Amino acid sequence: MDPLLSPREFSELRAFVAVAETRSFSRAAERLGVTPSALSQMVRGLEERVRVRLLNRTTRSVALTEAGETLLGRLRPAVAELGAAVGQVRRTNGRPSGTVRVVSFRSAVEQYVEPVLASFHAAYPEVVLDLTVDDTVNDFVAGGFDAAIRLGEVIERDLVAVRLGPELRQIAVASPDYLARRGTPRTPQDLTAHSCIRWRWPGTATPYHWEFWQDDAWFEVAVDGPLIVNSKDFALRAALAGLGIHFAVDQVVRPYLADGRLVPLLEAWSAPFPGLFLCYPRQRQMAPALRAFIDHLRSATRDTA
Structure with a gap:
């Protein structure tokens, strides 16, 4: 019954x-x-x-x-x-409380979430932010999350997407020591003769394909090298140690380019792609706690989006 x-x-x-x-x-x-x-x-x-x-x-x-x-x-x-x-x-009603569950890439947490944690808690002390750091791309709604921070190209069309930052670029980088030993690639095709540090999405078996832009179209280069990792942080440290060429988001490696520890390569073949977005399902009645988090993050990133 x-x-x-x-x-x-x-x-x-x-x-x-x-x-x-x-x-x-x-x-x-x-x-x-x-x-x-x-x-x-x-x-x-x-x-x-x-x-x-x-x-x-x-x-x-x-x-x-x-x-x-x-x-x-x-x-x-x-x-x-x-x-x-x-x-x-x-x-x-109108005074946000409760728990907001968010899943995000590690780099997005460091760049966009960490800087606003203190101000968000001060503004909404009755809201608990349940944050999961995960570089895999899964169905976050089915996973019980209220929102996710994702790259623009992997966001489903039925979701609402709020831009958090500017368009991004991926560039090849290497340490001066590596380039002194192995030489500098002049075209993307030259990478096949170099040691490249490959990366794969966590939870997948296939390394990410390095993509470049030419004649208004993307093309891939099948690179090889001594290391495959599922952590971009580890790949970056390997590049800084001179192990090989790394393919990274420009914002992440910018400080290392500025101080000369890494050298940009093949920039003429690098084109922008959609950056990071906070996404969530469309809903008629949004929980005040989720609305507070969305509005706070949007306000904090307005100058960079």
């Missing part, structure tokens, strides 16, 4: 409680905003459903039967609890 009440059953119970507490069909109808005849039909429907008379009616009075007294005694705490729950929701 289904323990959940149907809308009709709930209306009947609500009607009975109103009549039992006011001892009047007219006053109960006024309280509920229905006509006395509609209220009478709801109570009669409840009596037929439970197969027992709950109210004794006369033209001048309404009295509870023994069964009616028993039912009212059981219903009152439940009705009070429901009223308290609705009241709490109304009181917290």
Whole structure:
């Protein structure tokens, strides 16, 4: 038997409680905003459903039967609890609280989330941010997350996407020591004769294909090398150590290019692609806590997006 009440059953119970507490069909109808005849039909429907008379009616009075007294005694705490729950929701409406579950790439957490953690908590102390750092690309909605930070090209079209930063580029980089030993590639095809540090998405077996741009089209180069990793941080450290050529997002390696520890390569074949976005499902009634996180992150990244 289904323990959940149907809308009709709930209306009947609500009607009975109103009549039992006011001892009047007219006053109960006024309280509920229905006509006395509609209220009478709801109570009669409840009596037929439970197969027992709950109210004794006369033209001048309404009295509870023994069964009616028993039912009212059981219903009152439940009705009070429901009223308290609705009241709490109304009181917290507009004051965000609860938990927001977000999954994000590590680089996006470091660049966009970490800088706003303190200000977000100060602005919304009743919101708990449940943050999962994961470089895999899975169905975050099916995983129970409210939102995700993703690269633009992997976001499903039915999601809402809020840009967090500018377009990005991937460039090949290497240490001066490596280039002194192995020479500098002049074209993407030259990479086949070099040691390249390959990277694969966590949870996948195939290394990421290095992509370059020429004549308004992307093309891939099958590179090889002594190392395949599923951590871009480790790949970067390997490149800094002179192990080989790394293919990285320009924003990540920019500090190392500025201080000369890495050298940019093949920039003429590097084109921008959609950057990072905060994405979430379309929804008519968004939880205030999620709305607060979205608006806070959007405001903090407005100057960089």
